[in-house]
Amino acid sequence: MVKICCIGAGYVGGPTMAVIALKCPSIEVAVVDISVPRITAWNSDQLPIYEPGLDEVVKQCRGKNLFFSTDVEKHVREADIVFVSVNTPTKTRGLGAGKAADLTYWESAARMIADVSVSDKIVVEKSTVPVRTAEAIEKILTHNSKGIKFQILSNPEFLAEGTAIEDLYQPDRVLIGGRETPDGFKAVKALKDVYAHWVPEERILTTNLWSAELTKLAANAFLAQRISSVNAMSALCEATGANVSEVSYAVGKDSRIGPKFLNSSVGFGGSCFQKDILNLVYICECNGLPEVAEYWKQVIKINDYQKTRFVNRIVSSMFNTVSNKKIAVLGFAFKKDTGDTRETPAIDVCKGLLGDKARISIYDPQVTEEQIQRDLTMNKFDWDHPLHLQPMSPTTVKQVSVAWDAYAATKDAHGICLLTEWDEFKTLDFERIFENMQKPAFVFDGRNVVDAEKLRKIGFIVYSIGKPLDQWLKDMPALA
Numbered sequence: 001m002v003k004i005c006c007i008g009a010g011y012v013g014g015p016t017m018a019v020i021a022l023k024c025p026s027i028e029v030a031v032v033d034i035s036v037p038r039i040t041a042w043n044s045d046q047l048p049i050y051e052p053g054l055d056e057v058v059k060q061c062r063g064k065n066l067f068f069s070t071d072v073e074k075h076v077r078e079a080d081i082v083f084v085s086v087n088t089p090t091k092t093r094g095l096g097a098g099k100a101a102d103l104t105y106w107e108s109a110a111r112m113i114a115d116v117s118v119s120d121k122i123v124v125e126k127s128t129v130p131v132r133t134a135e136a137i138e139k140i141l142t143h144n145s146k147g148i149k150f151q152i153l154s155n156p157e158f159l160a161e162g163t164a165i166e167d168l169y170q171p172d173r174v175l176i177g178g179r180e181t182p183d184g185f186k187a188v189k190a191l192k193d194v195y196a197h198w199v200p201e202e203r204i205l206t207t208n209l210w211s212a213e214l215t216k217l218a219a220n221a222f223l224a225q226r227i228s229s230v231n232a233m234s235a236l237c238e239a240t241g242a243n244v245s246e247v248s249y250a251v252g253k254d255s256r257i258g259p260k261f262l263n264s265s266v267g268f269g270g271s272c273f274q275k276d277i278l279n280l281v282y283i284c285e286c287n288g289l290p291e292v293a294e295y296w297k298q299v300i301k302i303n304d305y306q307k308t309r310f311v312n313r314i315v316s317s318m319f320n321t322v323s324n325k326k327i328a329v330l331g332f333a334f335k336k337d338t339g340d341t342r343e344t345p346a347i348d349v350c351k352g353l354l355g356d357k358a359r360i361s362i363y364d365p366q367v368t369e370e371q372i373q374r375d376l377t378m379n380k381f382d383w384d385h386p387l388h389l390q391p392m393s394p395t396t397v398k399q400v401s402v403a404w405d406a407y408a409a410t411k412d413a414h415g416i417c418l419l420t421e422w423d424e425f426k427t428l429d430f431e432r433i434f435e436n437m438q439k440p441a442f443v444f445d446g447r448n449v450v451d452a453e454k455l456r457k458i459g460f461i462v463y464s465i466g467k468p469l470d471q472w473l474k475d476m477p478a479l480a
């Protein structure tokens with residue numbers, strides 16, 4: 001029986017290994033992690049991450065051919081294929097701070113693999129890493145290996161949170177990069193055989209190692225670039241009376257452009273887009289390509305601009321101050337169908353409002369109060385380290401409260417910010433909400449989820465990203 005071990009039981013390692021176990025009953029899969037609470041949760045009824053469809057997959061396989069364990073060394077030693085899906089955060093200090101990927105966790109995993117191995121292994125880069133990381137990993141493994149042979153493969157993950165199970169069942173592509181040597185080809189084939197249990201052959205692409213590593217960074221940069229492009233247009237739409245939804249729909253009808261990933265928003269969030277683009281920028285700079293670095297930096301600049309613009313719009317329309325006003329924030333996760341808050345635009349928007357002394361009441365169906373308080377007190381990039389290494393958050397932000405539902409959050413509020421596109425926000429009883437709010441009552445829709453015309457009829461002043469502005473908003477222009 002082939003044995004797979006995955007180091008890192010996070011948003012990628014957990015779902016990916018669960019699907020491999022489900023689709024390959026003949027393979028034994030162990031997911032290991034240094035975080036005891038995470039592994040305990042994976043072995044309980046309350047999984048550590050919320051992902052539609054994940055519970056069923058885990059329930060079907062756990063204890064049969066899917067195991068979650070903190071005994072990292074044992075499972076690595078026994079495995080034929082070791083996936084490494086550990087954190088690769090942005091460096092916070094030293095060379096490349098604020099841009100370069102911090103490979104501390106990857107390096108320590110590689111050293112441990114070399115230490116404990118007693119048989120040849122295929123080591124798979126699942127984490128997103130800088131291009132040519134495999135070369136460094138190879139050096140660590142071979143210098144410490146006592147004659148054991150390792151083949152390194154790059155198999156970057158393309159799943160998106162909220163649709164992870166669907167993405168894993170039917171991936172647009174599975175990319176495997178390996179050394180172009182007989183042993184390298186053999187290793188690529190072994191991994192291809194795993195995916196071939198359920199992925200059609202034409203969707204499994206094989207390349208050299210560097211192409212696979214760079215493709216991952218390129219794909220995320222292209223995706224984020226589309227969002228920044230449409231968000232840049234949203235500002236121009238507001239200035240000119242055009243409607244960003246109409247513009248992006250019509251632009252997307254061009255089959256060369258396509259309709260996906262053109263939703264204007266308060267900004268993209270999530271653990272990867274910003275981190276991976278910063279990493280790409282750093283690699284370009286290190287390779288003497290400042291113009292290319294500058295080009296990609298703009299994607300992040302526009303994303304920051306979009307968040308600032310949103311906050312400024314709120315403050316300026318509410319008579320240029322939100323001091324001591326209650327603002328209800330509906331949605332804190334970085335997108336719907338996940339409880340993940342890493343780099344969520346809600347953090348920057350809330351911090352911006354707090355900077356102007358607002359009182360904030362937050363409701364999100366999947367994010368806990370503890371998480372929200374942590375996010376609002378943590379330093380930039382600290383969130384992306386393993387849980388036990390993250391700073392504790394002894395302080396709480398007093399002006400922030402967390403509500404059980406949207407009605408409680410909006411009671412007596414002066415304004416509402418919609419920051420995540422949860423389906424339940426589309427069917428809220430806005431007449432009831434309006435009655436219980438201070439007047440004039442404002443809605444700032446950062447995701448274009450509400451029917452603005454309907455809300456205006458109720459009496460709200462509505463701001464929707466990239467849409468023609470209410471007279472009220474035109475009279476109170478926001479300075480970006």
Ligand SMILES: NC(=O)C1=CN([C@@H]2O[C@H](COP(=O)(O)OP(=O)(O)OC[C@H]3O[C@@H](n4cnc5c(N)ncnc54)[C@H](O)[C@@H]3O)[C@@H](O)[C@H]2O)C=CC1
Nearest residue numbers: 008009010011012033034035086087088105127128157386
């Ligand atoms: N979250 C996502 O949707 C995607 C993430 N990625 C990439 O995958 C990688 C992992 O991301 P996530 O799963 O989101 O991170 P995560 O933070 O959810 O999980 C990483 C896990 O690795 C564990 N870990 C760290 N060092 C370890 C070690 N030495 N031994 C054992 N366990 C260790 C941590 O405790 C943590 O539970 C990152 O490189 C990320 O860029 C790629 C595609 C999608």
Ligand SMILES: O=C(O)[C@H]1O[C@H](OP(=O)(O)OP(=O)(O)OC[C@H]2O[C@@H](n3ccc(=O)[nH]c3=O)[C@H](O)[C@@H]2O)[C@H](O)[C@@H](O)[C@@H]1O
Nearest residue numbers: 157158159160161227261262263265268269270272334335
């Ligand atoms: O490397 C990664 O981590 C992953 O990053 C993204 O996945 P994810 O961040 O989970 O979610 P997305 O659906 O890409 O959304 C990212 C952010 O962009 C925003 N977004 C997305 C699409 C859009 O049209 N507009 C928009 O503002 C979302 O609301 C969210 O805040 C990619 O889609 C995955 O392919 C990739 O594997």
